[in-house]
């Protein structure tokens with residue numbers, strides 16, 4: 515049995531969107547869970563097996579997978595024929611994994627540093643900064659492609675777009691990035707899960 519611990523309007527939302535894109539919502543059970551929120555609401559759910567009580571967490575027959583890049587990679591291995599992923603052996607598997615890992619290793623920390631207004635030579639040396647993230651995305655989209663991979667949408671687009679969904683002010687004034695973000699957020703998965711999250715948010719904190 516595969517269960518995703520999900521809290522509405524949180525980092526796990528992108529994983530639920532990915533399940534829709536992969537057309538595997540009937541294969542993965544959603545378990546709504548509570549988390550402590552930045553505004554002081556919510557609490558850790560003792561039933562959530564995440565080591566820090568966070569979401570998302572994927573439970574596959576009692577084996578736990580956490581961190582979104584790992585979960586999206588794991589799902590792509592579990593469902594190699596699903597749309598929206600690049601399975602092992604696919605010519606774009608490497609770039610697909612690279613965007614997922616780049617998100618976790620660089621983009622998310624860079625967003626947090628930006629929000630916290632933190633700068634340090636170690637950060638610049640190790641991660642680079644927000645401008646470099648924007649430049650990397652702009653470079654990928656420079657050839658006119660619609661999504662980050664040259665052969666179309668992937669769940670890596672959901673992950674890379676996810677921080678901009680919460681921090682809309684951070685969306686750069688770059689036409690190709692704005693058009694890409696518009697395409698990602700117009701997708702049926704994003705619209706449907708966003709609407710469902712609003713309903714589910716009333717059930718859990």
Ligand SMILES: N[C@@H](CCC(=O)N[C@@H](CS)C(=O)NCC(=O)O)C(=O)O
Nearest residue numbers: 524525549550567568569570581582
């Ligand atoms: N790097 C993790 C971050 C997970 C994370 O921080 N999730 C937040 C939700 S937005 C959470 O569960 N917070 C609850 C807490 O900090 O206790 C990932 O991307 O999966």
